Amino acid sequence: MTSTSIPVLHKVLDKAFSPICILATFVGIVMLGMLLYSTIVNGLPWFDWQFLTSYPSRIPERAGILPALVGSIWLLILTALIAIPIGVGTAIYMEEYAPKNVITRILQINIYNLAGVPSIVYGILGLALFVRWMTLGRCLLAGALTLSLVILPIVIIASQEAIRAVPNSLREASYALGATKWQTIRYVVLPASLSGILTSVILALSRAIGEAAPLIMIGALTFVPFLPSSIFDPFTALPIQIFNWVSRPQEEFWGLAAAGILVLLALLLTMNSIAVYIRYKKRIRW
Amino acid sequence: MxxxxxxxxxxxxxxxxxxxxxxxxxxxxxxxxxxxxxxxxxREIPVWEFITDTQWTPLFTEKHFGILPLLNGTLLVAFGSALVSIPTGSLIAIYLSEYASPRVRGVIKPVLEVLAGIPTVVYGYFALTFITPVILKHVFTDVTTFNAASASIVVGIMTLPMVASVSEDALSSVPQSLREGAYALGARKIHVVIGIVYRAALSGVFASYILALSRAIGETMAVTIAAGATPRLTLNFLESIQTMTAYIVQVSLGDTPFGTIEYKTIFAVALVLFIITLSMNILSNLISSRYRRMYQ
CATH class of the missing domain: 1.20.5 (Single alpha-helices involved in coiled-coils or other helix-helix interfaces)
Structure with a gap:
């Protein structure tokens, strides 16, 4: 290469780099488009009222998703009831109470490390702890407790960020009025960080709804011809039913899987829209 | 009071x-x-046999307990996914941090969030019913129904948002003065972006790569659906393999009785999985916290 061609090369690179980056961005968008397209094309023919209101069946035409949908909604509610108080409570402790010392640092590092533990490992813990040790069996409650383990670190970290975003001047103003620590948290910090906490909680719950591996570990059933009527009943969930259909050798069941995915994505989309709505409408700018 | x-x-x-x-x-x-x-x-299987035997057949009559084929499968998919997620994720991060207007950012970020929010069973379905039959079969005629390549591609797409968003945070926190200093010396934008900003943010960016790899190693459903259930020592992406996570799922779906040696294998495999992902996460946290201190 001659010495004059190097600046030319650099000039070309300079001009070409931005389009290359845009191309990379398109990879993501195109992949998402193809994923949605193939799911809709394969799933829509199977997606009807009968599919939503029927029990699983060996015959694809008669199979439906009702027990899985009901199971997922049960799990959603139970997981929210378990994970939100503990997660937000931990976040409040870490941001408002915890002294700056070694124990706090260990707690914080531990939370970050928990966030990186693969969900299937939580499934193994759930199996040993809830299903066998607490002898809950393979029931809804064991499933919800296991999913709570999976999303707890996410709820904590995101809530911590929301609480940290509340300016200190608000707390000081509250203390200046003679409020106690809990009064300040209850009436100043929590209302100010509520939208951030809610958004992150909803996103964490939508992660829980899509998890299959931990539920398979604790032994959620793949064929459930009934609806659970209490938290101690056996159950199935949307991702497990989808997995069951995908892993069958007959390709007719792939259509059912795609229709199941449409139901799951619709549920997730609803939850995410609520999160986005809260994020944009209730956001407080400091 | x-x-x-x-x-x-x-x-x-x-x-x-x-x-x-x-x-x-x-x-x-x-x-x-x-x-x-x-x-x-x-107690029943010596550690030495576990880490050196080249076969993994606990569910067969002739039993071998060598973790290597499963580890091979896991690392193959993790490496393959990194080939997708690291270059694309980095380019997206650079674009978002250094080139994109706020309006464009407002379009791309939600797309990344959606990609990150799609459940992994869905990616598995996509790999099995689209990536393999529609794309891979036309490029490589000898690809099998279950293969490491399709799993790698979808795990790559799945971890791409993580690379992009964590790297973007690292790139955006590089002080503006460094960019301005380089421009003042007459540098072109590409030199500023690659030579100054990317290099200055390298440790933060690197943390995102480790995080993505660790996520890929722990990924379960997509690889269970798409990569197959054949533990083997291979570097061929077009063959069926089995990862550590997929093996754990296989055993818990089957009717292996609790307490048998076959059942205990899942805990030994989980131990290896846990050690690998935990050390990668600790490493990534160390790097990124050191990086954060650097510019504060």
Whole structure:
């Protein structure tokens, strides 16, 4: 290469780099488009009222998703009831109470490390702890407790960020009025960080709804011809039913899987829209 | 302060402290369960055999307990996914941080969030019913229904948002003065972006790569659906393989009785999985916290 061609090369690179980056961005968008397209094309023919209101069946035409949908909604509610108080409570402790010392640092590092533990490992813990040790069996409650383990670190970290975003001047103003620590948290910090906490909680719950591996570990059933009527009943969930259909050798069941995915994505989309709505409408700018 | 209020304040303080201590117990619980069950396994199968035997056939009559084929499968998919997620994720991060207008950013970021929010079973379905038959079959005629390539591609797409968003944070926190200094010396934009900003953010960017790899190693459903259930030592992406996570799922879906040596294998495999992902996460956290201190 001659010495004059190097600046030319650099000039070309300079001009070409931005389009290359845009191309990379398109990879993501195109992949998402193809994923949605193939799911809709394969799933829509199977997606009807009968599919939503029927029990699983060996015959694809008669199979439906009702027990899985009901199971997922049960799990959603139970997981929210378990994970939100503990997660937000931990976040409040870490941001408002915890002294700056070694124990706090260990707690914080531990939370970050928990966030990186693969969900299937939580499934193994759930199996040993809830299903066998607490002898809950393979029931809804064991499933919800296991999913709570999976999303707890996410709820904590995101809530911590929301609480940290509340300016200190608000707390000081509250203390200046003679409020106690809990009064300040209850009436100043929590209302100010509520939208951030809610958004992150909803996103964490939508992660829980899509998890299959931990539920398979604790032994959620793949064929459930009934609806659970209490938290101690056996159950199935949307991702497990989808997995069951995908892993069958007959390709007719792939259509059912795609229709199941449409139901799951619709549920997730609803939850995410609520999160986005809260994020944009209730956001407080400091 | 009246004593009644004081008691209430202390009670609430203790309650929140109890919540946060729970997370320590979760970590301890994981370690205790996996380690005690693994000890039972290693009483029957020597550790040496576990790490050197080149076959993994605990569910067959002739049993071999060598983790290498499963480790091979896991690392193959992790490496393959990194080939997708690291270059694309980095380019997207650079674009978002250095080139994109706020309006464009407002379009791309939600797309990345959607990609990150799609459940992994859905990616598995996509790999099995689209990536393999529609794309890979036309490029490589000898590809099998279950293969490492399709799993790698979808795991790459799945971890791409993580690379992009964590790297973008690192790139955006590089001080503006460094960019301006380079421009003042007459540098072109590409030199500023690659030579100054990317290099200055390298440790933060690197943390995102480790995080993505660790996520890929722990990924379960997509690889279970798309990569197959054939543990083998291979570097061929077009063959069926089995990862550590997929093996754990296979055993828990089957009717292996609790307490048998076949059942205990899942804890030994989980131990390896846990050690690898935990050390990668610790490494990534160390790097990124050092990086954060650098520019604060």
């Amino acid at each position: 009246t004593s009644q209020i004081k008691v209430k304040e202390n009670l609430i303080h203790s309650l929140f402290f109890f919540c946060s201590v729970l997370s320590i117990f979760i970590m301890l619980g994981i370690v205790v369960v996996i380690v005690t069950e693994s000890i039972g396994f290693f």
